[in-house]
Amino acid sequence: MRRKSRTGDGDGNTRQRILDAAERLLAEKSYHAVSTRMITEAAEANTAALHYHFGTKEAVVQAIFERRLGPINRKRIKLLDAFENQQEPDLEEVLKAFIGPTLMLNASEGERYFKMLSSNISMDPSEELRRFSFDFYREVGEKFVRLIARVCPHLTPEELFWRMGCVYGAMVYIRADNGRLQLILGHELSFRNDTRGLEMMARFLAAGLKAPAVF
Amino acid sequence: MRRKSRTGDGDGNTRQRILDAAERLLAEKSYHAVSTRMITEAAEANTAALHYHFGTKEAVVQAIFERRLGPINRKRIKLLDAFENQQEPDLEEVLKAFIGPTLMLNASEGERYFKMLSSNISMDPSEELRRFSFDFYREVGEKFVRLIARVCPHLTPEELFWRMGCVYGAMVYIRADNGRLQLILGHELSFRNDTRGLEMMARFLAAGLKAPAVF
DNA sequence: AAATAAGTCAAGCGTTTGTTTGAAATGTCT
DNA sequence: AGACATTTCAAACAAACGCTTGACTTATTT
Numbered sequence: 147m148r149r150k151s152r153t154g155d156g157d158g159n160t161r162q163r164i165l166d167a168a169e170r171l172l173a174e175k176s177y178h179a180v181s182t183r184m185i186t187e188a189a190e191a192n193t194a195a196l197h198y199h200f201g202t203k204e205a206v207v208q209a210i211f212e213r214r215l216g217p218i219n220r221k222r223i224k225l226l227d228a229f230e231n232q233q234e235p236d237l238e239e240v241l242k243a244f245i246g247p248t249l250m251l252n253a254s255e256g257e258r259y260f261k262m263l264s265s266n267i268s269m270d271p272s273e274e275l276r277r278f279s280f281d282f283y284r285e286v287g288e289k290f291v292r293l294i295a296r297v298c299p300h301l302t303p304e305e306l307f308w309r310m311g312c313v314y315g316a317m318v319y320i321r322a323d324n325g326r327l328q329l330i331l332g333h334e335l336s337f338r339n340d341t342r343g344l345e346m347m348a349r350f351l352a353a354g355l356k357a358p359a360v361f
Numbered sequence: 362m363r364r365k366s367r368t369g370d371g372d373g374n375t376r377q378r379i380l381d382a383a384e385r386l387l388a389e390k391s392y393h394a395v396s397t398r399m400i401t402e403a404a405e406a407n408t409a410a411l412h413y414h415f416g417t418k419e420a421v422v423q424a425i426f427e428r429r430l431g432p433i434n435r436k437r438i439k440l441l442d443a444f445e446n447q448q449e450p451d452l453e454e455v456l457k458a459f460i461g462p463t464l465m466l467n468a469s470e471g472e473r474y475f476k477m478l479s480s481n482i483s484m485d486p487s488e489e490l491r492r493f494s495f496d497f498y499r500e501v502g503e504k505f506v507r508l509i510a511r512v513c514p515h516l517t518p519e520e521l522f523w524r525m526g527c528v529y530g531a532m533v534y535i536r537a538d539n540g541r542l543q544l545i546l547g548h549e550l551s552f553r554n555d556t557r558g559l560e561m562m563a564r565f566l567a568a569g570l571k572a573p574a575v576f
Numbered sequence: 577a578a579a580t581a582a583g584t585c586a587a588g589c590g591t592t593t594g595t596t597t598g599a600a601a602t603g604t605c606t
Numbered sequence: 607a608g609a610c611a612t613t614t615c616a617a618a619c620a621a622a623c624g625c626t627t628g629a630c631t632t633a634t635t636t
Contacts, residue, residue, distance in 0.1 A: 160583075175487050178393035182624060192585055197625060199583090262486070269484045271477070271539050272390050280544050287545040307550045308535070308561040311542055315534025316527035324486050327526055329495050330502040335522045345575045346523040353572035354565035361557065375614080397594060407615055412595060414613090 161199045163189040165213065166256055168206050173262035177207065177270060204274065207267065214251075214260045215282055221247040222286045229293055237297050237352040242344055244290045245317055249340045249347075258338075265321040300359050313351050320347065376414045378404040380428065381471055383421050388477035392422065392485060419489065422482065429466075429475045430497050436462040437501045444508055452512050452567040457559055459505045460532055464555045464562075473553075480537035515574050528566050535562065 167189035171180045182203050186193050200206045225243035229235040248264070251257035268279050294313075295306060323337040337343060382404035386395045397418050401408045415421045440458035444450040463479070466472035483494050509528075510521060538552040552558060 173486070176391050176393055176485055178391055179487050181622075183622075193624090194586090194626075195584065201625095203624065266484075266486050268541070269481075269534075269537065269539070270391055271388070271481050271537065272394050276539065276541060279541050284545060288547075291546055303548065304550060304557070305561050307542070307546060307548075308552070308558055309565050310546070311535045311552060312527075312531035312562060312565045314542055315530040315532070317530070318534055319484075319530025320523070320526045322484065322486065324484070324491065326483070326491065326494050327522070327529055330499060331506055331522060331525065332503075333518065333522075335519060337523070337526060342519070342576065343523055346520050347527060349572050349575050350524050350527045350569035354569035357564050357568035360560045360564050396592075398592080408594090409596075409616090410614065416595095418594065 160189070160191045160195050164191055164196055164199065164206065165210055169210055169256055169259045169263060172207065172210070172266065173259040176266060177275060178272070182206075207278070210260065210263065211267075211278070211282055214257070215264070218247045218251075219282075219286050223289065226286070226289050226293060235293065235297055237294075237355060238348040240290075240293055240297060241313075241348040241351050244286075245347060246344050248317070249321060249344055252338065252340060261321050262323055265318050268318050269322070294355065298355050301355075302359065302361060305359050305361055309355055312354060316347060316351060375404070375406045375410050379406055379411055379414065379421065380425055384425055384471055384474045384478055387422065387425070387481065388474040391481060392490060393487070397421075422493070425475065425478065426482075426493070426497055429472070430479070433462045433466075434497075434501050438504065441501070441504050441508060450508065450512055452509075452570060453563040455505075455508055455512060456528075456563040456566050459501075460562060461559050463532070464536060464559055467553065467555060476536050477538060480533050483533050484537070509570065513570050516570075517574065517576060520574050520576055524570055527569060531562060531566060 164185060168180070168185045171184055171188060182196050183193060185206070186196050196203075196206065200209055222244060225247070226240070229240055229243070248261070251261040267275055268283075270276075291310065294310065295301075298306060298309075301309065320337045320343070325336075328335060379400060383395070383400045386399055386403060397411050398408055400421070401411050411418075411421065415424055437459060440462070441455070444455055444458070463476070466476040482490055483498075485491075506525065509525065510516075513521060513524075516524065535552045535558070540551075543550060
């Protein structure tokens with residue numbers, strides 16, 4: 147029998163439970179639609195525990211990102227650096243190096259939630275959340291863009307910008323996996339089988355980037 | 362001198378002012394980050410006026426969509442229907458027919474805000490807002506998907522699904538124009554010049570869809 | 577076993593949320 | 607000008623918001 151009140155059992159993993167609960171809720175709802183009370187109730191913790199461990203609601207998201215994104219970005223940088231001294235890197239491989247680590251997150255339920263959550267944060271228009279994306283994605287993002295620009299010398303800065311918008315959009319939309327496309331297509335597919343998905347995305351995006359310039 | 366209190370002047374355009382204010386705010390912030398009070402204050406209207414004219418906060422968004430999306434979707438359907446009896450429609454043209462009317466929204470400030478707002482709503486993970494997208498986009502979305510599936514017989518349903526995810530992602534991300542990519546690329550471009558942008562997007566996405574299947 | 581630190585608790589802080597009320601002001605019609 | 611419907615108003619509703627408090631329980635150290 148699961149006890150409803152956890153009075154005084156102090157098992158010391160409250161911090162983790164809060165992170166896990168927030169991770170799930172933020173995958174299902176936008177940041178401003180999730181309250182600290184919803185998080186702590188789902189975590190079977192006290193409201194004050196959240197502020198004791200993290201300080202603010204925003205800091206909870208910060209902690210979620212720090213927990214998951216460190217390993218991911220290290221992997222991305224390592225993979226991208228391997229292309230840096232290469233004469234003519236294969237575009238599909240570059241794309242897989244950049245997208246793969248953020249897409250192949252199926253080792254745990256929490257990873258799957260983080261995949262969606264991080265995508266939601268990356269699309270949120272609110273100013274407060276825009277800083278987030280910048281702080282966490284700037285380094286690897288700049289590395290990626292430099293590499294793409296080198297592999298795509300046929301594109302002007304303007305056209306590169308628009309095509310990068312398509313690339314980022316595809317990444318964010320597929321990682322969000324919000325279920326809208328399924329409704330239109332009418333079948334029960336999802337963006338979860340990411341080993342196959344990564345191949346298909348890389349094929350699509352590489353062909354898009356390689357296409358002759360319009361201007 | 363602009364009077365702060367609009368007591369009793371009853372100029373009868375309160376409804377419009379509320380829609381305009383909500384349109385701007387929802388382009389800048391997510392649905393749950395915008396309150397009815399923020400909307401009515403920006404519209405220089407009374408809080409009760411919003412509920413008098415619309416009933417609920419959600420109905421305001423509904424009204425915004427009805428005001429703008431009717432003409433847009435009629436145009437899309439007309440353009441797409443022209444391909445229906447065509448033997449081999451040109452893929453870039455099909456994409457321009459579908460994307461164009463939702464991207465070329467620069468006739469007024471309100472249209473530009475709606476472009477961003479509608480994209481934000483289309484990406485919001487909240488269940489309540491998911492219905493929205495379905496109700497307003499289903500018909501034209503299904504028409505578009507059928508057409509793409511016909512032009513792309515080399516793709517399995519699974520691969521078509523992933524590539525459509527890339528297409529939708531690019532559309533939504535570029536229309537949102539949330540400024541994150543500019544930060545990474547470091548220059549002052551934007552997704553606002555949409556006559557050129559539409560050409561570049563169609564080129565990219567058509568090449569992606571036409572690429573040989575992976576599976 | 578006493579002292580200190582770390583964590584959890586119910587309760588409440590002031591503020592904001594979406595929405596409602598009933599009266600007052602305006603517009604329209606005869 | 608009088609009557610009736612439409613619109614706007616200040617004020618308030620209960621509920622929920624992020625966050626804080628101070629007492630209390632557990633864990634660690636000595």
